[in-house]
Amino acid sequence: MATEKIKKTCKFGHTFYKSSDCPTCPTCEKLKEPASGFLALLSNPARNALLYHGIDTIQKLSEFTEKEILKIHGIGKASLPAFRQALEENGLSFKEDEHKK
Numbered sequence: 001m002a003t004e005k006i007k008k009t010c011k012f013g014h015t016f017y018k019s020s021d022c023p024t025c026p027t028c029e030k031l032k033e034p035a036s037g038f039l040a041l042l043s044n045p046a047r048n049a050l051l052y053h054g055i056d057t058i059q060k061l062s063e064f065t066e067k068e069i070l071k072i073h074g075i076g077k078a079s080l081p082a083f084r085q086a087l088e089e090n091g092l093s094f095k096e097d098e099h100k101k
Contacts, residue, residue: 003019004019005017005018005019006018006019008023008025010023010025010027010028012025012027012028014026014027014028029044037058037086038058038061038082038083038086038087039051039056041082041086042079042082043079045074046074046075046076046079048074049072049073049074049075050072050075053072058086058087058090058092059090059092061083061086061087061092061094062087062092062093062094062095063095064094064095065094065095065096065097065098066080066094066097067097068095069083069094
């Protein structure tokens, strides 16, 4: 049984259909995606999680350990290879874990 989709319009005038009460406009979400940089490599949930925590540059990402990044809701182990590669390409790395020294 298919759920009926309701026509909605966001505050920017984009029209879309949703079967839930979710107000998120797919067009607005697509426009928010960065065209380049390490954030462009991530899924929306992972990108939004980093942005929520103020991590919007590769330099800021390098200030955290892998463990700290993995504790952020929305970030999983699948994101680590992309993070490592982006850090390496910029001559950076994750912060060293103090407990491993």
